[in-house]
Amino acid sequence: MPELSVVVPVxxxxxxxxxxxxxxxxxxxxxxxxEIVYVDDCSKDDSLAVLKAEKAKYPELxxxxxxxxxxxxxxxxxxxxxxxxxxxxxxxGDGQNDPADIPKLLAARERxxxxxxxxxxxxxxxxxSFNKRISSKIANAVRSRMLRDATPDTGCGLKLFERxxxxxxxYFDHMHRYxxxxxxxxxxxxxxxxxxHRPRTRGTSKYGMLDRLWVGxxxxxxxxxxxxxxxxxxxxxx
Numbered sequence: 001m002p003e004l005s006v007v008v009p010v011x012x013x014x015x016x017x018x019x020x021x022x023x024x025x026x027x028x029x030x031x032x033x034x035e036i037v038y039v040d041d042c043s044k045d046d047s048l049a050v051l052k053a054e055k056a057k058y059p060e061l062x063x064x065x066x067x068x069x070x071x072x073x074x075x076x077x078x079x080x081x082x083x084x085x086x087x088x089x090x091x092x093g094d095g096q097n098d099p100a101d102i103p104k105l106l107a108a109r110e111r112x113x114x115x116x117x118x119x120x121x122x123x124x125x126x127x128x129s130f131n132k133r134i135s136s137k138i139a140n141a142v143r144s145r146m147l148r149d150a151t152p153d154t155g156c157g158l159k160l161f162e163r164x165x166x167x168x169x170x171y172f173d174h175m176h177r178y179x180x181x182x183x184x185x186x187x188x189x190x191x192x193x194x195x196x197h198r199p200r201t202r203g204t205s206k207y208g209m210l211d212r213l214w215v216g217x218x219x220x221x222x223x224x225x226x227x228x229x230x231x232x233x234x235x236x237x238x
Contacts (some may be wrong), residue, residue, distance in 0.1 A: 002060075004034040005083030005163070006102070009075030010051075010093035011041040015202040017050045020091070021058055025098040031103060036061045037080040038093075042069040080166055088166065090176075092157030097121065098196040102155045106161035108193050117165040118183045118190035120151055121158030123197035146224050150182035151192055158195055169227060178223045187232035 006024055010017065021036065028034045036058065040048050042065070051063045064082055066075065080088050089105065091097045105119045112119070154177050161179065169175070169182045180190040 001036040002030050002033045003083045003152070004028070004087050004089060004106070005079075005085035006034060006036045006089045006091065007076060007079035008036065008037065008091050008093050009072050009079065010043065010047055011069070011072075011075075012043045012045045012049045012204075013093040014043075014045045014047045014048060016093060016095045017047060018054060019055055020093065020095050020099065021061065024102075025058060025060065027099040027102050030107065030183060030184045034060060034093060035084060037079045037083050038063050040065045040238060041071065041073040041075045042066045043206040061131040063143045071173055073172070073174050076176050077171055080163060083163060086163055087160060088163050090159045094200050095197050095202065096200055097156070097158040098198060101158060101193075101195040102160070104195065105158070105193055108191060109160060112191055113189070115187075115189050116191050117162045117186075117188040118179055119160040120154065120180055120190055120192050121195040122158035122160060123154045123156050126197055147178070147221060149178075149181040149184055149190075151190060153192065154178060154180055156195065156197075170217075172222070174219050178219065181223055181227060185227050185230040185232075195230075211215075 006028070008020070008024075012021075014096065017038075024036055038051055039063065040051060040063065048063075048065060051061075055061050055063060062082070064078055066078065070078075076090055079090075087109070089098060089102050101121065105121070108119050157176075161183070163181065165188060166179075167188065169179075169186060175182065183190050
């Protein structure tokens with residue numbers, strides 16, 4: 001059984017798959033027993049064919065496919081449920097997250113207290129468009145004020161978390177943007193780790209600014225309600 005499962009959701013990312021796979025393997029081989037779980041969210045390009053071809057090169061690679069397009073959070077959830085590792089690292093499939101930072105998250109885990117169940121990548125220098133940076137800055141400020149999750153960057157796709165903890169969280173679409181708050185609600189802690197961020201060099205973004213805004217406002221109200229209704233009870237066995 002691998003110690004670590006790297007889960008990568010993809011939708012129409014055919015050109016990013018081979019280079020990102022090579023980087024993941026280079027970052028982890030010889031360091032830890034791992035598997036790579038790609039979840040194709042019903043891509044319209046030939047991402048699935050590329051993944052099938054890459055399986056011959058990477059014995060660590062597993063490929064899952066949604067038969068109906070279901071979104072990024074559901075793809076992550078699918079990959080985590082199928083994963084065999086006790087810990088999960090997630091990466092966006094567009095190549096903007098740097099797989100070389102996964103060992104940095106693993107090192108942070110070794111130093112952390114047992115109650116820290118989530119290590120969230122913190123993109124201290126964003127390589128996005130001006131509009132995207134501004135919208136993210138506003139969204140992070142509003143989210144932090146409402147949820148008090150003490151996390152400067154929840155939108156980073158690079159994260160490391162305990163599989164068991166993740167699967168105990170309430171599942172909903174877009175939940176991947178609120179993992180620090182949900183982990184806090186469950187009675188655990190998260191830690192932010194500065195990581196590299198790269199410009200997108202292949203393919204096109206799947207999110208628009210208005211899409212993020214309206215969906216984010218609805219989700220934020222829902223997560224705030226979940227936080228208010230949470231109750232974590234300490235238990236001892238006699």
